[in-house]
Amino acid sequence: MNLDQRVEFPSPESKAFLSVGARDLIRDGSLLHACVGLDYQATIETFHSLCADLWLVDLHTFKKTALLPLLLGQPRYELVEQQFTGRFMVASARLREPLVDGRAPPPFSASRCTEIYRDREVPGRLLRLHRLSQCAADFLQTECKPESLTAIMHNGDSSGEGGSGLRFFSMAPEHEGDRPTLLGDVYRTLKPTGLIISDGSNCDLPHLIKVRRAKCSSYEAWRDLEGRDLICGAHRWSCVGWLPPRYGPTLIWKVTAA
Numbered sequence: 001m002n003l004d005q006r007v008e009f010p011s012p013e014s015k016a017f018l019s020v021g022a023r024d025l026i027r028d029g030s031l032l033h034a035c036v037g038l039d040y041q042a043t044i045e046t047f048h049s050l051c052a053d054l055w056l057v058d059l060h061t062f063k064k065t066a067l068l069p070l071l072l073g074q075p076r077y078e079l080v081e082q083q084f085t086g087r088f089m090v091a092s093a094r095l096r097e098p099l100v101d102g103r104a105p106p107p108f109s110a111s112r113c114t115e116i117y118r119d120r121e122v123p124g125r126l127l128r129l130h131r132l133s134q135c136a137a138d139f140l141q142t143e144c145k146p147e148s149l150t151a152i153m154h155n156g157d158s159s160g161e162g163g164s165g166l167r168f169f170s171m172a173p174e175h176e177g178d179r180p181t182l183l184g185d186v187y188r189t190l191k192p193t194g195l196i197i198s199d200g201s202n203c204d205l206p207h208l209i210k211v212r213r214a215k216c217s218s219y220e221a222w223r224d225l226e227g228r229d230l231i232c233g234a235h236r237w238s239c240v241g242w243l244p245p246r247y248g249p250t251l252i253w254k255v256t257a258a
């Protein structure tokens with residue numbers, strides 16, 4: 001399932017779709033998949049040939065993924081460099097964190113692994129995969145520069161056990177603590193025209209709630225919305241594609257500061 005295919009007219013059988021204009025928008029851009037969990041492989045498969053940087057951020061990244069290069073054995077990509085930063089270290093072939101002031105810090109917190117690949121099919125093209133073990137809200141708020149992200153994705157999440165409770169596409173603050181709403185940070189860090197990918201998880205925006213846990217396919221939800229502009233605050237949202245469903249249809253929205 002790679003979105004870099006020139007499908008002009010998707011069918012109900014298509015697994016995923018992105019309009020030609022939106023594909024051009026995201027090409028060579030930077031995508032953040034927040035709270036990615038074990039979904040990172042699907043994200044890489046979907047966007048590897050479109051984006052230059054994929055940011056795969058989860059609190060427990062290095063509990064969930066081994067440190068082997070993610071594209072090992074892929075004939076298209078040659079690993080040029082693998083960089084590790086953060087507080088983890090390798091011991092007995094397993095990752096452990098050093099003690100800080102005699103106490104163990106939270107496991108693998110704020111650790112990062114960046115892999116840089118040369119694309120053998122596209123001369124001069126590099127692909128960078130960044131795996132971060134970090135709170136995705138902290139990453140967005142403290143590390144992402146204004147207008148630096150082309151796409152922000154958050155799906156399959158909840159406020160229940162195992163869920164992050166983070167509300168990226170919501171006007172209300174998170175259920176816990178006094179954090180201000182993350183939607184302002186989403187708009188600040190997204191390009192003036194960027195993509196938002198959501199299945200309605202942890203959302204309260206009316207057009208996203210509509211698809212949350214809807215019983216239709218992503219294709220059907222897109223077909224219902226396609227060609228319509230929805231104004232939400234100071235932004236215009238238009239549905240330009242879809243991915244396989246998670247907790248309901250997963251839709252790709254083009255979001256423009258109005």
Ligand SMILES: C[S@@+](CC[C@H](N)C(=O)[O-])C[C@H]1O[C@@H](n2cnc3c(N)ncnc32)[C@H](O)[C@@H]1O
Nearest residue numbers: 035036037039058059060135136155156157164
């Ligand atoms: C319900 S899982 C969803 C995973 C993935 N999006 C999917 O659809 O399979 C929620 C994920 O959020 C991660 N998580 C919880 N709190 C987080 C936080 N503050 N920042 C980043 N990730 C967090 C968990 O480790 C878990 O992988």
